[in-house]
Amino acid sequence: MSQTLLQKVWNAHAVRRLPNGQTQLFVGLHLIHEVTSPQAFDMLRARGWHVRYPERTVATVDHIVPTRDQRRPFLDVMAEDMLSALERNVRGAGIEMLDLSSGSQGIVHVIGPELGLTQPGMTIACGDSHTSTHGAFGAVAFGIGTSQVRDVLASQCLALDPLKVRRIDVRGRLGEGVYAKDVILEIIRRLGVNGGVGYAYEYAGDAIERMSMDERMTICNMSIEGGARVGYINPDDTTFDYLRGRRRAPQGEAFDRAVAWWRSMRSDADATYDDRVTIDAAAIRPTVTWGINPGQSVYVDERLPKSGDVEPADRAALDEALVFMGWTGGAPIKGTKIDVAFLGSCTNGRLSDLREAARVVRGRHVAPHVRAMVVPGSQSVRMAAEREGLDRVFTEAGFDWRGAGCSMCLAMNQDRLEGREVCASSSNRNFKGRQGSPTGRTLLMSPAMVAAAAVAGEVVDVRELANGR
Ligand code: SF4
Numbered sequence: 422m423s424q425t426l427l428q429k430v431w432n433a434h435a436v437r438r439l440p441n442g443q444t445q446l447f448v449g450l451h452l453i454h455e456v457t458s459p460q461a462f463d464m465l466r467a468r469g470w471h472v473r474y475p476e477r478t479v480a481t482v483d484h485i486v487p488t489r490d491q492r493r494p495f496l497d498v499m500a501e502d503m504l505s506a507l508e509r510n511v512r513g514a515g516i517e518m519l520d521l522s523s524g525s526q527g528i529v530h531v532i533g534p535e536l537g538l539t540q541p542g543m544t545i546a547c548g549d550s551h552t553s554t555h556g557a558f559g560a561v562a563f564g565i566g567t568s569q570v571r572d573v574l575a576s577q578c579l580a581l582d583p584l585k586v587r588r589i590d591v592r593g594r595l596g597e598g599v600y601a602k603d604v605i606l607e608i609i610r611r612l613g614v615n616g617g618v619g620y621a622y623e624y625a626g627d628a629i630e631r632m633s634m635d636e637r638m639t640i641c642n643m644s645i646e647g648g649a650r651v652g653y654i655n656p657d658d659t660t661f662d663y664l665r666g667r668r669r670a671p672q673g674e675a676f677d678r679a680v681a682w683w684r685s686m687r688s689d690a691d692a693t694y695d696d697r698v699t700i701d702a703a704a705i706r707p708t709v710t711w712g713i714n715p716g717q718s719v720y721v722d723e724r725l726p727k728s729g730d731v732e733p734a735d736r737a738a739l740d741e742a743l744v745f746m747g748w749t750g751g752a753p754i755k756g757t758k759i760d761v762a763f764l765g766s767c768t769n770g771r772l773s774d775l776r777e778a779a780r781v782v783r784g785r786h787v788a789p790h791v792r793a794m795v796v797p798g799s800q801s802v803r804m805a806a807e808r809e810g811l812d813r814v815f816t817e818a819g820f821d822w823r824g825a826g827c828s829m830c831l832a833m834n835q836d837r838l839e840g841r842e843v844c845a846s847s848s849n850r851n852f853k854g855r856q857g858s859p860t861g862r863t864l865l866m867s868p869a870m871v872a873a874a875a876v877a878g879e880v881v882d883v884r885e886l887a888n889g890r
Contacts (some may be wrong), residue, residue, distance in 0.1 A: 423689040424654055425586045427621045430561045430686060434557055435543045436578055439695040440451040443580045447544040451478040452529045453516070455485055455507040456833070457548030461570035472514040474577045480511045480536060481519040483528045484833045488796050488823035491521055500834065514574075527799020527825045530767040532555040534638060535801055537667025540679070541656035542686035546573050551767050551849065553644040555654030558660055559636035559686055561621070564645060585619055585695035588688075593702040598884035600777070601636035602729050602769060602847070602867035604628070606708040608700060609647040614716040620695070623688060624654050628702035634636030635773040642768045643849050647716040655687035707883055709754050710851045710865040712742030717851075719855045720752050720883045721870070727751045742762035746855060746862050747841070754882055757864070760842040762793035762875035763856070764868055766818070766830040769847035770815035774829050774868040778847075779814040781883060787819035788878025794836065796820040796828040818876070832841030832857025845874035 424432075431783075436445040451474075458480070465472070485500040495501040496857055511518045519525040525532055530551055533539040541559035545552060548570040555562035569579055579623055622644050627638065637654050644652025659682050664670040671679040706720035715781065717739075719725060725743070727750035728736050743750055748757075764770070764778050775795065787793045795815050797803035803825050806812060812822045829836040830848035837857025844856055844863050851863035864880065873883040 423692045424690040424695065424881060425692045425879065426559055426624060426653060426686060427561060427584060427651070430542055431723070433542070439580055443582055445578050446581050448546045448573050448577050449477065450533070450538060450545045451577070452545065452547040453478060453480045453507075453531055453570065454529050454549065455503040457570055458510065458593075459503065459547070459565050460567045461574055462514075464568070464571045464806045465574055467584070470575045471693060471739060472574045477517040477577060477819065478514075478516045478574070479519065480507060480516055481526055481529055481532055481534075481729070482521065483505060483526075483825075484827045484831060485520065486526075486826040487834050488774070488794075488826050488828050488836055489821075491824045493521075497835065498670045501677050504735070511529065511647050514703065518758055524800055524804075527797075527801065528767045528770060528827055530638075530642065531770060531798035531802065532556065534634065535650050535799060536662075537664050537670030540664065540670065540681035541660060541712045546579060552647045553649070554638050554642040554651045556641040556644065556651055557634060558664075559653055559656035560652060561651055563651060572638045584621045586623055587617065587620045587624055587698065588623045588628050588694040588854070589700065591624065591628040591696045591700045591702050592626045593628060595702050595705065596706050598882070599633060599641040599705050600867040600869065602815075602865075603705050604700070604702065605640045605643040605646075606710065606715065607705045608709075608717045608868065609643065610718050611700070612647055612698065614646060614714050615648040617644065617647040620649050622649040623694070624652060626699070626702075629654060630657065630659075632659075633773060634659060634666075635771045637873055638771070639768055643715065646849060657687075677800040678859070695874050706871055707867065709870065709880055710737075710863070711746065711748060711754055713745055713851060713853050714742075715849065715865060717853060718865070721755055721880065724751050724753050725749070730741040736874050755882060757872050758843065758881040759791060759864070759879060760831075761838060761844040762787070762791055762820075762871050763829045763844055763846040763848065764871050765796030765798065765828055766848035767798060767827070769850040769868045770796060772802050772804065772805050774807075774847065775802070776810050778868040778872035779811045781869050781886065782818040782820070782876055785818055785876040788876045791875055792821075792880050793819060793875040795821055796823045796824050796836070799825045820875070827854050831855065837861075845880065846873045
């Protein structure tokens with residue numbers, strides 16, 4: 422019988438059906454970090470339990486690390502305590518830790534793929550919402566809560582409800598200045614931030630197939646922002662080429678054997694779906710969020726919606742967002758003054774993102790009233806960027822060049838918005854208070870658009886900047 426990738430991976434990892442209808446699913450790879458694991462280890466200790474498969478668990482530190490001065494002990498006592506707790510816990514359990522001295526530290530969703538830990542056909546779990554990123558490789562990857570982190574540490578299993586599958590075909594060619602970030606913002610705008618509840622999103626179509634692995638990760642990363650439990654892309658030669666030679670991927674003949682199996686872990690051509698959506702890639706334009714959830718976005722040359730533009734049920738949310746942001750419905754987004762530009766995060770902190778942003782800022786300078794920073798997604802990304810001289814391009818343009826971490830995506834370190842500042846950000850969430858100030862305002866956009874906003878000092882259309890208009 423024809424199956425989707427989700428069904429194949431699910432069936433291959435199902436331990437048993439539980440009496441409540443859930444499936445007990447074996448987790449191939451568990452990624453942990455300093456924020457959601459300490460309580461899980463405490464719960465484990467309180468019950469006298471041990472980590473069942475330490476060799477299937479990998480730890481790193483990302484959310485709380487300072488990006489300017491990473492010497493230990495950290496100046497922030499709470500951050501130092503969190504990292505020390507993680508170090509004690511992994512040492513006690515025999516879990517591998519990719520720490521600041523490893524050369525492999527970084528945002529958990531950046532380092533898994535770049536090390537080759539993330540592979541097609543796997544089940545992956547991590548105590549972080551954006552674990553869906555790993556679905557770019559044809560893995561089924563779940564963001565989980567702290568009590569589930571405990572469950573996975575103790576049993577290497579999760580109890581999960583069945584999921585429906587929505588196939589989203591993106592067809593046609595993306596225009597100049599339009600990136601994977603614009604595609605996923607378009608999908609979320611069209612289907613809504615809750616449109617994916619109960620679903621896995623399968624992204625397909627020739628526009629997705631042409632994308633690099635970095636771009637595919639950007640797409641899958643934000644599945645959760647559309648309400649989907651997981652997002653994935655069927656693995657293909659692009660996937661296998663990316664993994665070949667990665668440190669933790671199978672090597673030599675084992676790699677060839679793995680590819681043979683990976684090729685079978687994709688949706689059958691005649692698989693049936695619970696829903697199908699088609700998106701015209703050519704119609705997508707550079708996109709900017711204007712509100713307080715990632716579905717509240719407009720094309721850069723559009724105007725903000727007015728109350729009368731939306732369904733009555735959506736008016737309260739629209740008005741709340743306009744009031745919080747201090748905008749007026751019907752105003753253009755282009756020309757909105759920004760105070761901060763943030764390039765980084767697990768959505769857009771990879772080498773190709775920095776290359777695109779550097780292309781825009783090369784030979785230009787950050788506007789005098791803007792503070793701008795680049796935070797590479799991992800130490801490997803940072804080192805590779807420095808080998809290409811991207812750090813110099815950014816610093817000569819007036820950006821701060823920082824150490825790897827989550828940084829201002831979530832502001833659990835010192836990198837924060839102040840007061841009502843407006844931030845052009847390549848991250849994934851524009852919720853109230855997300856970037857450290859309860860009244861700060863976040864505009865999500867592609868890295869190239871962030872770079873363009875940084876030099877212009879306001880929201881601009883990167884296509885016009887590139888053409889010297
Ligand atoms: S970069 Fe942001 S979204 Fe990604 S793991 Fe870090 S805090 Fe979460």
